[in-house]
Amino acid sequence: MTDSFRASVDLHEIADFLKRELKMKEVCNQIFYQKLVERASQERNITVTEDDIQAEADRQRLALRLEKASDTLAWLADQMISPDDWEAGIRDRILAQKLSEALFGSEVEKYFAQNRLEFERILLYQIVVPYERLARELLYQIEEEEISFYHAAHLYDIDDRRRTMCGYEGKLGRTNLPPQIAAVVFGATPGELLGPIATEQGYHLLKVEEFIPAELTPECRQEILQRMFKNWLASELNYALSNASL
Structure with a gap:
């Protein structure tokens, strides 16, 4: 795509596209959220320093393997933004992070303790197959060791990715699974063969490889912090819009 072709897209076209794609509300809400962050941060004297921005910019450059200044400028041009735009975006995200920590950092452990099951x-x-008869036949063959669970998944699963991964679904929590499946697998013993269970997807045969107890890791802490902050933003936005104060 040439620079002249990109330049031919104006703000009205962008707005019209967002409306047609039903994304205008989502984008407007993000703008409203940023206004809320700015206001709440000013009230609490929360600021972002040049050192904060520089450290995050360096981290991003390292992650993107932008070793030279010219590499960074070329990447920014490809993103259709200026260095000032990039730094402004970094500043906004750091400000939101600092505000979320100020608002809810001291409440994370309590939230984790009260909702521990959510983080197991x-x-x-x-293995998901389209027919119950096939699911039961595979169950029998696996139990009789005529075929391994993983080989059966590789041959019969309806999903290309799972076939390639021999049935591997991933590290999942209760909210990542249909309720009827979550209720079964989180009460299972590792290695136990489960199913078939019927859902809209098909008939499931399941195997829990490992149970991972809930632990307040840095990743889990950040997940909780983001969840609490997101809920706060939504609540503040609803209140602000109802009072037309933005």
Whole structure:
């Protein structure tokens, strides 16, 4: 795509596209959220320093393997933004992070303790097939060791990715699974063969490889912090819009 072709897209066209794609509300809400972050941060004297921005910019450059200044400028041009735009975006994200920590950092442990079950995880393998008869036949063959669970998944699963991964579904929590499946697998013993269970997808055979107890890791802490902050933003936005104060 040439620069002249890109330049031919104006703001009205962008707005019209967002409306047609039903994304205008989503984008407007993000703008409203940023206004809320700015206001709440000013009230709490929360600021972002040049050192904060520089450290995050360096981290991003390292992640993107932008070793030279010219590499960074070329990447920014490809993104259709200026260095100032990039730094402004970094500043906005850091400000939101600092505000979320100020608002809810001290409440994360309490939230984790009250919602511990939500953060349990399992390593799950599964086979999904379209017919109950096939699911029961595979169950019998696996139990009789005529075929391994993983080979059966590779041959029969309806999903290309799972076939390639021999049934590997991933590290999952309760909210990542249909309720009827979550209820079964989180009460299972690792290695136990489960199913078939019928859902809209088909008939599931399941195997829990490992049970991972809930632990307040840095990743889990960040997940909780983001969840609490997101809920706060939504609540503040609803209140602000109802009072037309934005």
